[in-house]
Amino acid sequence: MQNQMFSYRGFMLDSVRHFMKPADVRKLIAAARLCGMNVMHWHLTDDQGWRVEIRKYPRLTEIGSVRGRTFFGGVSGTENNSGYYTREDIREIVSFAAENGMEIIPEIELPGHASALLAAYPEAGCRRESELPDAGPWTYAVEVSGGIFPNLICAGKESTLRFMEDILDEVTELFPSRMVHIGGDEALKLHWRRCPDCQKRMREAGLRSEEELQRDLVLRIGAYLAAKGKETIVWNDVLNGGMLPDYFIVQQWMDGEDKIRRFMENGGRVICSETKAYYFDYPYGRIDVRKIWQYPRIPEWAAGYESRLLGIECPLWTERVTNLERAGFLLFPRLAAAGLKAHPGPLSWEDFRESVRETCRQIRDLGLTCAPEEWWDMPADRAEADIRADEDRIYAPEALPYEQKQHRWTVLDREEGRRIREGETKASVLREGDQTLAEICR
Numbered sequence: 067m068q069n070q071m072f073s074y075r076g077f078m079l080d081s082v083r084h085f086m087k088p089a090d091v092r093k094l095i096a097a098a099r100l101c102g103m104n105v106m107h108w109h110l111t112d113d114q115g116w117r118v119e120i121r122k123y124p125r126l127t128e129i130g131s132v133r134g135r136t137f138f139g140g141v142s143g144t145e146n147n148s149g150y151y152t153r154e155d156i157r158e159i160v161s162f163a164a165e166n167g168m169e170i171i172p173e174i175e176l177p178g179h180a181s182a183l184l185a186a187y188p189e190a191g192c193r194r195e196s197e198l199p200d201a202g203p204w205t206y207a208v209e210v211s212g213g214i215f216p217n218l219i220c221a222g223k224e225s226t227l228r229f230m231e232d233i234l235d236e237v238t239e240l241f242p243s244r245m246v247h248i249g250g251d252e253a254l255k256l257h258w259r260r261c262p263d264c265q266k267r268m269r270e271a272g273l274r275s276e277e278e279l280q281r282d283l284v285l286r287i288g289a290y291l292a293a294k295g296k297e298t299i300v301w302n303d304v305l306n307g308g309m310l311p312d313y314f315i316v317q318q319w320m321d322g323e324d325k326i327r328r329f330m331e332n333g334g335r336v337i338c339s340e341t342k343a344y345y346f347d348y349p350y351g352r353i354d355v356r357k358i359w360q361y362p363r364i365p366e367w368a369a370g371y372e373s374r375l376l377g378i379e380c381p382l383w384t385e386r387v388t389n390l391e392r393a394g395f396l397l398f399p400r401l402a403a404a405g406l407k408a409h410p411g412p413l414s415w416e417d418f419r420e421s422v423r424e425t426c427r428q429i430r431d432l433g434l435t436c437a438p439e440e441w442w443d444m445p446a447d448r449a450e451a452d453i454r455a456d457e458d459r460i461y462a463p464e465a466l467p468y469e470q471k472q473h474r475w476t477v478l479d480r481e482e483g484r485r486i487r488e489g490e491t492k493a494s495v496l497r498e499g500d501q502t503l504a505e506i507c508r
C-alpha cells in the first residue's frame with residue numbers, strides 16, 4: 067500500500083541448516099520486534115533436517131533432525147547440525163512471540179526440500195520405474211551439503227497426501243497463525259517423471275506437465291488448509307505450473323515477475339522478498355544499509371497493484387550461519403532498515419541512518435551483535451572484497467564432492483579419500499542415483 071504501513075513485516079529464520087536453541091530464537095524475536103517486524107516465518111523442514119516434533123510420526127525427528135557433519139562450502143563442521151523443537155518449546159516460543167506482538171508462520175516444505183522427511187519415511191517418496199536392470203527404489207538421507215535435490219514427496223499417492231495432512235494437523239494445532247507456508251521452491255521433478263503413481267495422477271487429472279502436477283498438489287493441500295480456516299503461502303516458483311486462486315499468498319523471491327504480476331491482477335496477495343534487497347544471508351557487500359534505503363518501496367512488478375502487496379519479508383538462510391553471533395551480524399541492522407521501508411514516505415539518508423543507529427543501540431542492549439557502522443555504506447572496493455570473500459565461503463573447492471582439472475571431471479568421496487569416477491564432461495561422470503550430485507549437472 068502506497069500510503070499506509072505494510073501490514074506484513076516479516077523476517078524468516080532457517081532453523082534447518084543450523085539449529086538455534088529456543089532461548090536464542092526468543093532473543094531474535096525480541097530484536098526483530100524492535101526493528102518493527104510483526105511476523106516470523108519459521109523455516110522448519112528442509113533437505114538437511116526436520117526440526118519440529120510431530121507426535122504421529124516420531125521418526126521425522128528421530129532420524130530427520132540428526133546430521134553428523136556439514137559441507138556448506140567453506141562452512142564445514144559439526145556445530146549446531148542436529149536438534150529439534152519439542153511441542154513444549156514451540157508453545158513457549160509462540161506465546162513469547164504473541165506477547166511481543168509477533169506472529170509465527172510455520173513452513174513445512176513440499177514437495178521438494180524433503181530429503182530429511184524422506185530419510186525418515188521413504189514410503190512418502192515416489193516409486194521408481196526405470197529400464198535400467200539395477201534400478202532399485204530411490205534412497206534418501208538427511209543431506210549434508212547445500213544444493214537442489216530431486217527428493218520430492220510423491221504427488222500421485224493418496225497415502226502421501228494423508229501423511230502431509232496429518233503433519234499439517236499437528237502443525238496448525240501448534241501454531242495459531244492464520245497462515246501456513248508450504249514452500250514449493252526448487253522442486254526438481256526427476257523422480258516424478260519416472261513415478262507410475264505421479265504419471266497416473268497426471269493422466270487422470272489431465273495435467274500436461276510435472277509443473278502442473280506441483281500446482282495440483284498445492285491446490286489439494288491448500289484446500290485442506292482452507293477447510294481448517296488457514297491461508298496458504300507458497301514461494302513464487304509454484305506459479306510456473308499455472309495461476310493460483312486468490313486465497314493463496316505468494317512469496318516473491320526471484321524470477322517470474324510476469325507471473326506474479328498476473329497473480330496480482332487476478333486478486334492474489336504477494337509478499338516481497340526480493341533477493342537483491344532483502345536476502346540477509348547475502349553479504350553486506352551486496353546489500354548494505356544504504357542499498358536497502360535506496361531500493362524502491364514498491365517494486366516495479368507490483369506497480370498499480372499496491373493494495374495486493376501485503377509487505378516485505380527478509381529471509382536469513384543459515385547454510386553459513388552457525389551461531390547467534392553470526393545471525394545477529396547479518397540481520398542487524400539490516401532488519402531495522404527493512405522495518406523503515408515498511409512505512410510510507412521517504413526519509414533522507416541521514417534520518418534513515420539515525421533511526422537505524424537508535425535501533426542498533428537497543429538491539430545491542432539485548433546482548434545481540436549488530437554490524438558496525440563501517441558496514442552500512444560500503445565503498446565499491448570494500449564491497450567487492452566482501453562479495454569475493456563470501457563467494458570463497460560458498461564455493462570452497464576443497465569442500466565440493468567433485469573436481470575439474472584440464473577437461474577431466476572426477477567425482478570424489480573426500481571422506482574416504484578416494485576417486486569414484488572420472489570422465490570428460492560433468493554429465494558423463496554422473497549416474498542416476500547420484501542424488502547429492504544432481505545439482506552439478508543443472
Ligand SMILES: [Zn+2]
Pocket residue numbers: 191192193219220221222223257258261262263264265
Ligand atoms: Zn510419485
